[in-house]
Amino acid sequence: MDRYATMFEGLNEKNQGAFVPFVMIGDPDIDQSEAIIRQLIESGADALELGIPYSDPIADGPTIQAASIRALDNKVTVDECFALLKRVRNDFPEVPVGLLLYSNLVMAKGISGFYEKAADAGVDSILIADVPIREAGPFNAAAEEYGIAQILIAPPNATEETMEQIGEHSKGYTYLLGRAGVTGAETAANIPASELIERLNAHRCAPPLLGFGISTPAQVKDAITAGAAGAISGSATVNIIADNLDKPASMLAALGEFVGSMKAATQKD
Numbered sequence: 001m002d003r004y005a006t007m008f009e010g011l012n013e014k015n016q017g018a019f020v021p022f023v024m025i026g027d028p029d030i031d032q033s034e035a036i037i038r039q040l041i042e043s044g045a046d047a048l049e050l051g052i053p054y055s056d057p058i059a060d061g062p063t064i065q066a067a068s069i070r071a072l073d074n075k076v077t078v079d080e081c082f083a084l085l086k087r088v089r090n091d092f093p094e095v096p097v098g099l100l101l102y103s104n105l106v107m108a109k110g111i112s113g114f115y116e117k118a119a120d121a122g123v124d125s126i127l128i129a130d131v132p133i134r135e136a137g138p139f140n141a142a143a144e145e146y147g148i149a150q151i152l153i154a155p156p157n158a159t160e161e162t163m164e165q166i167g168e169h170s171k172g173y174t175y176l177l178g179r180a181g182v183t184g185a186e187t188a189a190n191i192p193a194s195e196l197i198e199r200l201n202a203h204r205c206a207p208p209l210l211g212f213g214i215s216t217p218a219q220v221k222d223a224i225t226a227g228a229a230g231a232i233s234g235s236a237t238v239n240i241i242a243d244n245l246d247k248p249a250s251m252l253a254a255l256g257e258f259v260g261s262m263k264a265a266t267q268k269d
Contacts, residue, residue, distance in 0.1 A: 003096040003124050004149065004172040007046055008207055008229060017266035018046040018230025019220060020209060021237045021259060022100065024067035025050050025084060026076030028245055033071070034084050036241065038091075039252045043259035046266075047096035049127075049211075049232055052081050054102050058130060063235040066242060078105060082121040089122030098125035098151060098172070103139075111142045119146040125172040127151035133165045140169055151175055154200060154208065167203030174200060176208040176228060197227035217265035224266055233262060 011018055021040050026033050040048060051064065053071035060068075085097065099118065106114045106128060118126060126148055128139055133152060143150035149172030154162070156177055166174060176197070200208050207229035214220060215236035223231040240258055244251035 003094060004047070004206075006094070007096055011046065011230075011266075015268045017220075017224040017228065017268065018209060019044070019259070019263040019266050020047045020049050020098075020230060020232045021045050021262075022049040022051065022064075022211075022232060022234035023237055023241065024053060024064065024071055025081040026053050026071030026074065027067040027238070027241060028070045029074045030076055030080050030084060032248060032251075033076075034087065035248070035252060036255060037084070037088055039255050040237075040259055041088075041092050041095055043256040044263040045095070045259050046230065046263070047098065047124075049098045049100050049234070050085075052078055052099060052101045052105055054105055056102070056104075058102075060129075061235060063238050063242065067238045070245075078109070082117050085121040085123060096124045096172070097122060098127065098149075099123055100127045100129060100151075103128050103131050106139070111138050112145065115142040115146045115148055119148055123148060125149040125151045127153070127175055129153075133162065133169070136169070143171075149173075149206075151206075153177060154196075154205070156196065158196070158199075160199075163199055163203045163205070166200070166205045170206040172206055173229065174205045174208045175232070176200070176210045177212050194227045201227075217261050220262050220265040224268060230266060231262075 007018065023036055037048065053068045053076050055072065126143060131139060136150065140150050151172055152166045152170045153175045154166055197208055209230045209232050210223040210228040211232035214231045214233045220231045237258065240254045241251060244254060
């Protein structure tokens with residue numbers, strides 16, 4: 001079952017793009033994290049991109065770093081993250097779920113062993129932030145073995161060679177960077193020209209989702225207008241969690257409102 005293909009097909013029929021929120025599994029603790037993830041789905045998220053807590057997230061800005069620290073302070077483990085994902089998958093069998101994480105987390109359990117556990121938990125895709133395409137061979141092989149889409153990143157200044165490699169190996173979706181640097185809602189995305197998306201399409205890359213710096217419905221709409229298949233919002237989502245740590249009910253309500261407004265912006269004219 002290719003949940004991404006099914007999702008994109010259904011959205012195309014409704015003339016919509018995808019809205020994909022990111023949160024850190026285990027933030028602020030494992031029980032509240034599960035409630036958050038369920039809220040995101042129930043509020044209209046088309047798919048999820050989820051992090052696993054790590055002590056040195058080099059591609060992330062301070063917001064997502066803080067989310068990792070909160071989870072690690074609560075002793076959240078990789079095995080607990082997979083157990084949570086399995087529970088969510090049982091209740092939401094059709095929603096695509098992707099992981100965005102770092103190579104040390106994968107290699108600590110052995111690449112094949114990690115991908116096997118991910119597949120067993122119902123994970124659809126894995127993006128490893130610190131592994132360039134030229135070093136992705138062992139991860140691609142494990143992804144192929146266990147039926148997981150290995151997500152590749154298309155930077156704003158991607159060369160033709162990079163585009164060719166993405167076209168050859170990408171599955172699920174292509175993570176299109178809205179700007180260079182680390183994650184964060186503080187710096188807005190520079191919505192790429194449609195020319196870049198056209199280049200991805202010319203190389204038959206998996207549908208592009210725009211990420212990094214997406215924090216408002218207007219930015220989601222601009223991404224869709226530029227030709228992206230959807231948008232990913234991480235730091236803006238995580239900021240809502242950080243702002244409501246002592247108010248769990250308010251946190252869930254605010255997350256629901258945010259997802260609803262972002263999803264509404266995916267409707268094409």
